[in-house]
Amino acid sequence: MDSLLPENERTRHRRLRDQGSRVRADLDAILAAGFVCHVGVVVDGTPLVVPTVYGCDAGTLYFHGSVASRSLVAGVADEVCVTVTHVDGLVLARSLFEHGVNYRSAMVFGVPRAVTDPEEKLEGLRILSEHSAPGQWDYARRPSKKELAATVLLALSLDEASVKIRVGPPDDGDGPDVALGLWAGVLPLETRWGALQADPVLPAGIEPPEHLVRLSGDGR
């Protein structure tokens, strides 16, 4: 049986309920498919939404704390909402009212914890790094003690999350607008890695490592 996400006042789907999912595997797949999230925090009573890189393991989402620095500096552990969205295409219906977007989106709620233990911080940074740039942890130079100290890493539990997914053709294929005889369907949006661009100052003869060549050939 599918493992389900717990439901509460905040994660319960109010609107477009047919697009809501409580399947934990859907959450995991959405988080695995991206590496930039939008972190929402409240600063002086008003919202702030900042994009940042994230990584996650089975139960925890890691992201850089600097984005929430204004709250963190005050030492206040504040609620965040971390949203990851993949836009998969435009839904082109017969009526403009039924137009929409195919997407997969996950919202994670909670109070993040600042990771202070050096070993845990290094492991969290490894997870973040391998999530966004797989293979680089074993290739590039790892953080020094000084760099580690300068990095604010936040850990957010995946316990409270909400998932919404829309797939497939427009919803008005069995309605009165069919009589209009208009074309309807989906225009997919595709995201893929391009070709590696070497740093212009890279000395001649340094070839990109195999894991990056593989990545740049793949779609993602």
Add this chain to the structure above:
Amino acid sequence: MDSLLPENERTRHRRLRDQGSRVRADLDAILAAGFVCHVGVVVDGTPLVVPTVYGCDAGTLYFHGSVASRSLVAGVADEVCVTVTHVDGLVLARSLFEHGVNYRSAMVFGVPRAVTDPEEKLEGLRILSEHSAPGQWDYARRPSKKELAATVLLALSLDEASVKIRVGPPDDGDGPDVALGLWAGVLPLETRWGALQADPVLPAGIEPPEHLVRLSGDGR
């Protein structure tokens, strides 16, 4: 001379100042290049970040109000932060500490106004529609009076906005880590429209209109 965005406590760039831009043309270009934003609102004191479609003209960003419905239902005009982000690539440095992302991001702050005048609402929806699915406003069936009444459209002024952009190779090409002899550069992330997918129930003989065929051939 470049037209500049006004600066205040909220839009002033605190972190990574070299990535901040106050050029209005940068804001306009970022908003023009996307059609899904992340809207941040505060509900019961905690942040909520919801993806939604937007459109904009020179001075105003339009988005569907349903995403902010919990606040709107209460009749309270709340502050929002609308963020649009384009992820352009991974910055692969010699050190993990210098790894990063090439991106273009705009944050727009303010209290959105619910558009109630039917003519203005229709025009706002046209702008939103033409922004996300250009050509469809003149092709698909336009909103009926009933559909128009059921649509909550919000208008947000572009007066208070903050832009951040990172482009180019890693920053450690002139530092001590060059001696490691590692490859460094950028892995670009590309987004493009795919091939049109007809609704499976579309009657035979209905061909997609020219504006959609053109769109699907282009990158975006």
